[in-house]
Amino acid sequence: MTQKHEFEVAMTCEGCSGAVTRILNKLEDVKFEIDLPNRLVWIESDRDVAFLTDTLKKCGKEVKYNGAK
């Protein structure tokens, strides 16, 4: 079953969230939502958390996993 994961990413502006969007768009098998004011990213994917965390870290921001929601 596809899980919905919540990540906290240290995004400060639209440029940051835009970067996260472009990174996630490159993965074909994920659905995601970004809440910039609360610095949250929700990802629906079959991929494991370690892979998703590493992917998010590519944008150079701090990433914290908040658990499956």
Added chain:
Amino acid sequence: IMPQKVNLCSVSLGVVGMTCGSCVQSIEQRIGSLPGVIRIKVSLEQNNATVIFDQSQHSPESLSEAIEDMGFESSLSDSST
């Protein structure tokens, strides 16, 4: 002092998608910490990044890819050696 056997090269890359100082900082930190990158200066106003790097470890293409990997659009605007 022995001359160092490194082939330094400077390149200017276009970077699209940065909107604030935080974007600039994360690019400077991440790209600047890549092995073979000597110096990087990112300009928010000019939408570009100037990188001084060791040619044996990087190429303008690989640096541009590294920036794209971070979620910004990057182009090889003009290169000067």
